Amino acid sequence: SGPSVLANRTILITAGPTREPIDAVRFIANRSSGRMGFAIAAAAAMAGARVTLIAGPSALPTPAGVTRVDVQTALEMHSATLSRAEAADIFVAAAAVADYRVAEPATGKVKKTDAPPSLQLTPNPDIVRDVAAMPDAPFTLGFAAETDDLIHHAQGKLNAKGLDMIAANRVGDGLGFEVDDNQLEVIWNGGGATLGPMPKRQLATALIKLLGEHWHAAR
Ligand code: PMT
Numbered sequence: 001s002g003p004s005v006l007a008n009r010t011i012l013i014t015a016g017p018t019r020e021p022i023d024a025v026r027f028i029a030n031r032s033s034g035r036m037g038f039a040i041a042a043a044a045a046m047a048g049a050r051v052t053l054i055a056g057p058s059a060l061p062t063p064a065g066v067t068r069v070d071v072q073t074a075l076e077m078h079s080a081t082l083s084r085a086e087a088a089d090i091f092v093a094a095a096a097v098a099d100y101r102v103a104e105p106a107t108g109k110v111k112k113t114d115a116p117p118s119l120q121l122t123p124n125p126d127i128v129r130d131v132a133a134m135p136d137a138p139f140t141l142g143f144a145a146e147t148d149d150l151i152h153h154a155q156g157k158l159n160a161k162g163l164d165m166i167a168a169n170r171v172g173d174g175l176g177f178e179v180d181d182n183q184l185e186v187i188w189n190g191g192g193a194t195l196g197p198m199p200k201r202q203l204a205t206a207l208i209k210l211l212g213e214h215w216h217a218a219r
Contacts, residue, residue, distance in 0.1 A: 004047040004048045004049075004212065005212045005213070005215070005216045006044065006047040006048055006049040006090075006208070006212045006215075007047070007048035007049070008048060008049070008050065009048075009049045009050070009089040009090065009215075010049065010050045010052075010087055010088045010089050010090075011041075011044045011049045011050070011051050011052070011088065011089065011090045011091075011092065012051075012052050012054070012081065012084050012085060012088040012090070012091045012092070012138065013037055013040055013041050013044070013051065013052070013053050013054065013091075013092045013093075013094060014037060014053075014054045014055075014056075014077060014081060014092070014093050014094060014095035014097070014127065014128075015032075015034045015036070015037020015038055015040075015041065015053060015054070015055050015056065015058065015094050015095050016032050016033070016034035016037060016038075016055050016056030016057060016058040016095055016096070017029045017030045017031070017032040017034075017056045017057065017058075017095070017096050017098075018056045018071070018072065018073055018074040018076075018077055018095070018096075018097050018098045018124075019056070019057055019072045019073060019098075020073055020074065020098045020100070020101040020102055020105075020124075021073070021101075021102065021105040022102050022105055022106070022110070022119065023105060023106035023107075023108065023109055023110040024106065024107060024108050024109045025109050026109075026110075028098060028100075028101075028102065029057075029098070030096050030098065030177070031096075031177035031178050032056070032095070032096035032177055032178075033058060033059075033060070033177065033178045034055060034056065034058030034059075034060050035060065035178075035180070035200050036094050036143075036169075036182060036200050036203075036204070037053070037055070037092070037094030037095060038053065038055075038058070038060045038063055039063075039200040039201045039203070039204035040092055040094055040204045040207060040208065041053040041063050041066045042063035042064070042066065042201070042204065043201070043204040043205045043207070043208040044092075044208050045063055045064060045065035045066050046205070047208055047209075047212065049090075050067075051063075051065065051066045051067065052066075052067045052068075052069065052084055052088075053066050053067065053068045053069070054069050054071060054077055054080045054081050054084075054095070055068055055069065055070050055071065056071060056072070056077060056095055056096075056097075057070075057072060073098075073101065074097045074098050074101060074124035074125070074127070075101070075124065075125070077095060077097060077127060078124070078125045078127050078130070081127050081131065082127070082130060082131065085131045085134060085137070085138060086134065086136060088138040089138055089139065089215065090138050090139045090140075090141070090211065090215055091128070091131050091132075091137075091138040091139070091140045091141070092140075092141045092211070093127060093128035093131075093140070093141070093142045093143060094143050095127070096145065096177070097124065097126075097127055098124055099123065099124060100121035100122060100123055100124060101121065101122060101124050102119055102120070102121060102122075103120040103121060103122040104120065126161065128140060128142045128161055128163065129160075129161040129162065132161055132162040132163055132164075133162060139164050139211075139214070139215045139218060140162075140163050140164050140165075141163065141164065141165045141166070141167060141211055142157060142158070142161055142163040142165075142166045142167070143166065143167050143168070143169065144157050144166055144167070144168040144169070145168075145169055145171045145176055145177070146168060146169075146170060146171065147170070147171055147172045150168050150169075150170055150185060151168065151185060151187070153168070154166050154168035154185065154187055155187060158187055158188075158189075164188065164214070164218065165186060165187065165188045165211070165214060166186070166187050166188075167184040167185070167186045167195075167207060168184065168185045168186075168187065169182055169183065169184055169185075170183065180199050180200060181196070181197050181198060181199055181200070182196060182197065182198075182200050182203055183195070183196040183197035183198075183203075184196060184203060184207065186207070186210060188214060193210060195207060195210070
């Protein structure tokens with residue numbers, strides 16, 4: 001095979017969950033392990049790209065040749081990503097970002113009471129939408145995690161968020177989050193491809209190849 005089209009290109013990737021604090025010891029999060037996004041970072045580095053991985057809390061090791069920036073909350077992931085997006089050729093949003101955060105997290109540990117407590121939530125900024133809306137936006141691949149109507153909802157997110165491509169995965173019933181294997185329906189304006197089911201590492205290699213081809217064609 002010839003030289004990779006992604007050689008020396010700059011790729012920015014988000015991965016993992018975010019943690020939204022409730023008080024000093026508690027948080028709201030989700031089941032993302034970071035595996036999909038970390039595998040994409042590893043595959044991009046293998047293809048010769050300069051890779052920065054903005055990682056929510058994950059126990060996974062940093063892939064070889066990847067620069068890792070650790071964050072906790074969606075707001076931290078948003079600013080860490082936006083400040084690096086202008087320098088990127090490609091942005092991949094594989095993180096499972098919390099749509100909401102607790103409006104006013106307590107600074108200490110909240111005491112147990114007899115009455116059931118309530119939490120006031122407020123929306124988080126949409127990282128991938130904000131990157132795609134930048135004047136000099138990188139080529140942007142988003143993800144969609146759906147339990148039903150996969151293609152329909154993914155198509156909606158592709159359009160609503162102004163993305164170049166979207167990779168949709170079915171979640172629930174032992175698919176998508178946390179597990180090793182995944183299947184992706186990749187959609188762009190005018191086409192699509194099914195990748196997998198296969199282990200996330202292989203899937204990431206196939207996705208990076210497809211992404212390189214589309215980025216190259218769009219230049
Ligand atoms: O980490 P693993 O355990 O390996 O699991 C992988 C995964 C299932 C988490 C991954 O493949 C995946 O689908 N990630 C996106 C999950 C998700 O949050 O999807 P969504 O449909 O809620 O969001 C759509 C897109 O908008 C995603 O690209 C997401 O990163 C992005 N987003 C969402 C909200 C927000 N505030 N900012 C964002 O950038």
